[in-house]
Amino acid sequence: MTLQQLRYLIAIANHGSISGAAHSLYVSQSSLSVAVRDIERETGVTIFERSNRGITLTNDGIELLGYARQVVEQADLMAQRYAGPGHGGAQRLAITSQHYAFVVEAFLELAEEYEGDGYNFSLRETRTSEVIEDVRDFRSDLGVLYLSTFNESVIGHALEDANLSFNLLFTAQPHVFISENHPLAQRSLVTIDDLTDYPRYSFEQGSNNSFFYAEEPLAELPHEKRIAVSDRGTLSNLLAHHNGYTISTGVLSSEMYTGIASVPLQTTERMRVGYIVHNERQLSELAERYIEKLSLFVEGYQLAAAAL
Structure with missing residues (x-):
């Protein structure tokens, strides 16, 4: 054919x-x-x-x-x-990720600093299954997602079937993101029971909408009020202006410092955030530079959080 x-x-x-x-x-x-x-x-x-x-x-x-x-x-x-003369030097970098602001900020900084003769960059924030599919099918150089004791069996098998490997960036205690005016905002620690009466915000996962593919830890816990969104902007607005919550890494981005608080959640669960790559693909120098940027951003956020 x-x-x-x-x-x-x-x-x-x-x-x-x-x-x-x-x-x-x-x-x-x-x-x-x-x-x-x-x-x-x-x-x-x-x-x-x-x-x-x-x-x-x-x-x-x-x-x-x-x-x-x-x-x-x-x-x-x-x-x-390989479009022809003059295009051979253009470098390509494609990233697919769950919804993490530090992924975007590292990407933007690399794009601003890149001084090559030509380049073709792309970044896609999307569902968990599509992060895996994009790297599996070589549409992306690498993907960013998280593993936990709850989802690692299912996601781990999906990565193995796709011939992908997981590389740890950092381990985080889950935090609750809420409005700085939320009744729980001044707590030094919140429990699952504390959250019972408040709406939970999460990223929708389409046809793969299972607890194991959720971007938020402890998705399997029952909650009567739930709002699913598809982009970080909508989530940030909900968090800043309403009394709902989401659970994530605790790594606040610059866009989330205003109006949003991050409070540790009392749980033994941990989020292992990392990047996935195809085992049959050698990362380009540009992809390696992006990973370095990613690591530096994460380190900076963690140091800022520790100083608070």
Whole structure:
């Protein structure tokens, strides 16, 4: 099969019809039908089910489409990387992470200081499963997430299946992030029972919305009031202006110092925050520099927290 055939397959799946894909690609419907038939013959699977209502992917088709997207994405990245004379020196750095402000700040500092002739940087804050998938599929050089005694069995198996390794950055006692005007803000320590009456904020995890994939420790504990968000900005606004809480590392970023307090949570659980890399990939010099920046930011935050 060819890259062009795979692109046809992806377009058909995206449009839900051969006619729609043909119109967007400016090719004939017969060309697309032949491409699908050739791929089905070569792979031995039926990709689409046809009916009066259109076409839908079969289970085999969904799996094959996942591989097709990976192949096409990697081909596009390679084409971009080696676009021609003058582009060979551009360096690429792609990071995928759970929602940690220190990840962003280290990334921004590296981008500001980089003095290469050309570069292509990307940072994606996203769900736990996608952090693993991006590094597994070589879309990202490294990912940042946390392990605990509760989730390490499930996440550890996911990392092993994806041929990824976990590298520790720091270990943190879970802290509660709350408004500085929250009734618990002046406590030196809070308990789980103290939090019972307050809404809990968390990052939504999509179809992998299990306790094991949560970005917040102790997600398995029952809570009657819950708000799920997808970005740190919304979470920061909720924390600063309402009486809810979230549980995290205790590492406050500059954007969170105003209006938000961090109070230690009484628990034996610990968060081991680190970065994941693919075992078959050698990190670039740029990725190594980013890890150094990341470590320095974490060290600085911890020293500031200890001084409070």
